[in-house]
Amino acid sequence: MKICVLPGDGIGPEITAEAVRVLNALDLKFEMEEALLGGCAVDATGNPYPEATQKLAQAADAVLLGAVGGPKWDSYPREQRPERGLLGIRKQLGLFANLRPAILYPELANASTLKPEVVAGLDILIVRELTGDIYFGQPRGIEMRDVDGKHQRFGFNTMHYTESEIRRILRVAFDAAKKRNKRVCSVDKMNVLECTQLWRDVAIEVGAEYPDVELSHMLVDNAAMQLVKNPKQFDVMVTGNMFGDILSDEASMLTGSIGMLPSASLDENNKGLYEPSHGSAPDIAGKGVANPLATILSAAMMLRYTFNQEAVAQRIEGAVKKVLAQGFRTGDIYESGMKRVGTREMGDAVLAVL
Numbered sequence: 001m002k003i004c005v006l007p008g009d010g011i012g013p014e015i016t017a018e019a020v021r022v023l024n025a026l027d028l029k030f031e032m033e034e035a036l037l038g039g040c041a042v043d044a045t046g047n048p049y050p051e052a053t054q055k056l057a058q059a060a061d062a063v064l065l066g067a068v069g070g071p072k073w074d075s076y077p078r079e080q081r082p083e084r085g086l087l088g089i090r091k092q093l094g095l096f097a098n099l100r101p102a103i104l105y106p107e108l109a110n111a112s113t114l115k116p117e118v119v120a121g122l123d124i125l126i127v128r129e130l131t132g133d134i135y136f137g138q139p140r141g142i143e144m145r146d147v148d149g150k151h152q153r154f155g156f157n158t159m160h161y162t163e164s165e166i167r168r169i170l171r172v173a174f175d176a177a178k179k180r181n182k183r184v185c186s187v188d189k190m191n192v193l194e195c196t197q198l199w200r201d202v203a204i205e206v207g208a209e210y211p212d213v214e215l216s217h218m219l220v221d222n223a224a225m226q227l228v229k230n231p232k233q234f235d236v237m238v239t240g241n242m243f244g245d246i247l248s249d250e251a252s253m254l255t256g257s258i259g260m261l262p263s264a265s266l267d268e269n270n271k272g273l274y275e276p277s278h279g280s281a282p283d284i285a286g287k288g289v290a291n292p293l294a295t296i297l298s299a300a301m302m303l304r305y306t307f308n309q310e311a312v313a314q315r316i317e318g319a320v321k322k323v324l325a326q327g328f329r330t331g332d333i334y335e336s337g338m339k340r341v342g343t344r345e346m347g348d349a350v351l352a353v354l
């Protein structure tokens with residue numbers, strides 16, 4: 001079981017270290033090797049996804065990633081932006097299916113931004129397409145153009161999806177829903193965007209292959225609103241790359257914090273990259289206060305999807321639930337009366353339960 005570990009930037013190394021400790025505490029033998037991705041890779045090699053990292057990631061069964069990016073690199077040319085490294089690895093490894101489960105641990109009911117009765121028992125799976133959409137559209141760029149008779153800078157990206165890209169992500173969503181509550185809500189903006197009209201047409205076709213799963217459609221602006229109005233109406237939400245990016249950050253707050261939202265990015269054969277849904281959190285980097293639970297829960301997803309170790313995945317998720325029940329809280333989920341801890345102590349608490 002080969003794991004390529006990419007700590008990345010900002011809080012990345014702090015949170016990844018805790019997930020690695022958790023993996024090493026299990027009765028399983030992993031081969032782990034670390035490499036550079038993101039801003040740290042740009043600093044060392046000039047390339048956000050250097051060749052050495054590509055080799056390691058391609059040879060591994062799974063990748064564990066912290067996060068990339070930070071203000072230091074925001075003004076770098078596009079090809080040297082840390083985020084390009086992340087898009088590069090997702091594309092190169094064919095990781096088209098991004099699973100982002102928004103689950104409320106009952107112990108965090110008060111940390112949610114919604115009233116406890118609105119979120120109690122919340123368990124939504126966001127299925128986000130990850131290698132298409134406006135993120136990878138051609139052409140893209142900034143040019144000088146004549147606009148309204150004036151010569152000025154003109155920025156452009158194109159949104160595009162092929163039928164087969166839509167079909168395969170819809171199938172992931174329907175297959176997941178079959179094992180859950182048998183409801184898929186497909187989120188698009190078909191009232192404006194042709195690309196997502198195609199999305200809706202294909203969703204209806206794929207839906208016909210799954211008569212036992214109920215398919216509904218929702219426009220993305222309404223979906224953003226419904227998520228905070230009545231999130232429990234959703235079981236599986238499936239959507240494109242950009243809408244999924246935004247809706248998953250929104251959904252994270254229903255669970256108490258973005259520091260609680262793990263993710264799996266899978267290819268056709270369940271080779272996967274596992275990372276928290278949040279970023280490198282430059283505002284708290286290096287302080288030892290970041291919540292490592294999203295990364296630890298991402299490691300649990302790795303055991304579930306890539307290594308077929310469902311029982312071990314559940315052991316880790318159970319340990320997380322237990323430390324929350326014991327009152328351990330990092331700053332992002334802290335409420336009075338609880339034990340405020342830092343990144344390392346939260347990792348210690350999970351290890352103690354394991």
Ligand SMILES: NC(=O)c1ccc[n+]([C@@H]2O[C@H](COP(=O)([O-])OP(=O)(O)OC[C@H]3O[C@@H](n4cnc5c(N)ncnc54)[C@H](O)[C@@H]3O)[C@@H](O)[C@H]2O)c1
Pocket residue numbers: 011015066067068069070071083086258259275276277278279280281282283284289290291292294332
């Ligand atoms: N997958 C990734 O690597 C990834 C994802 C998102 C953003 N980014 C990058 O990260 C950088 C910062 O982005 P941003 O500030 O918009 O989003 P962010 O997710 O890094 O941070 C948003 C807010 O959430 C907090 N936060 C995030 N993770 C936390 C954790 N584990 N514990 C406690 N608090 C946490 C941060 O302190 C901040 O206040 C940017 O360069 C962005 O491109 C990377």
Ligand SMILES: CC(C)[C@H](C(=O)O)[C@@H](O)C(=O)O
Pocket residue numbers: 069083086087245277279
């Ligand atoms: C850093 C960025 C490229 C990335 C994305 O937009 O996919 C991030 O926001 C995420 O959610 O993983």
Ligand SMILES: [Mg+2]
Pocket residue numbers: 245246249277
């Ligand atoms: Mg995001």
